[in-house]
């Protein structure tokens with residue numbers, strides 16, 4: 170069974186790694202990694218290959234950054250050539266990035282079966298490019314690997330053929346279980362001089378938050394006002410550019426409790442999230458990682474595709490309104506014992522065996 174695995178952006182590397190490991194040593198399964206080059210900085214791509222022990226891609230298209238149509242179109246052209254050359258039995262596309270959509274479209278048009286990892290996640294907000302990517306990818310996939318029961322329900326509502334849906338669980342959870350011990354060995358808290366449970370982590374990179382200078386300003390002002398605890402802020406390159414363009418970078422750097430740092434590796438980030446009091450984020454993956462690590466999450470969005478985490482009270486949606494963010498965070502800080510409560514919640518995204526379920530299901534169609 171030859172599987173072409175299309176990756177491009179940081180979270181896709183994490184989502185893919187446990188699937189590749191699951192099949193390592195199995196002579197009947199051959200993975201060929203195709204990197205679109207959507208992410209190209211060392212901290213956004215290469216570092217994760219080392220940490221997650223992934224083999225080098227057989228092809229890197231080096232597409233880089235650009236508008237959505239340009240980026241997706243250029244990837245599709247490159248992926249068409251790659252798929253024709255590699256002749257895989259199936260093209261596996263994880264997540265919801267432009268690389269995911271480009272991989273799915275290029276493959277289905279060449280009549281190569283598409284398998285989507287993280288199928289059925291829905292925020293029902295078409296302003297988010299990821300929602301567009303998810304919906305279109307699901308609708309041209311032959312095999313849909315859903316992380317939760319709710320994702321399965323979403324797919325059924327859209328008329329997906331039931332036999333094509335597989336409730337696998339989440340491969341990010343598999344990765345987290347595999348790497349938790351490694352993450353605990355990270356010295357990031359010591360390097361940054363932080364005490365367990367006495368700091369927060371912030372990540373923000375979604376276009377609706379960083380491309381709109383008013384929204385970015387509101388979020389940054391909320392962070393600057395929340396002087397109760399140090400806030401570690403590993404900034405995505407896109408966010409750094411926008412902070413500079415909006416004239417906000419100096420103010421953020423001047424706030425003593427805000428610790429602006431470069432994007433972190435996987436192990437460092439897991440350790441930081443596990444030991445933090447609160448995570449502020451607009452990332453989909455980080456909402457789940459905070460949930461699994463029993464850390465309260467404050468999501469800087471109005472909607473989420475991971476509604477389960479909100480329903481269980483482990484995640485709060487606050488959008489990008491300054492007063493709302495500050496109020497909710499103060500409420501949260503005043504609540505005692507939240508870590509114990511969060512640790513008692515069901516983990517909901519499978520048993521850490523999503524990758525083996527995916528490989529098993531793929532064997533049946535190839």
Ligand code: UD1
Pocket residue numbers: 178179180207208209210213214234235265266267268298299374405406407410452453
């Ligand atoms: C992409 C995904 C998003 C995912 C995120 C993870 C889409 C539509 N979005 O967003 O779902 O959560 O990756 O990080 O696919 N840049 C660099 N170096 C890099 C990569 C990006 O400097 O290695 C800068 C460039 O200025 C670029 C900007 O970041 O224009 C945005 O990158 P892009 O790939 O368009 O999307 P992300 O915001 O990273």
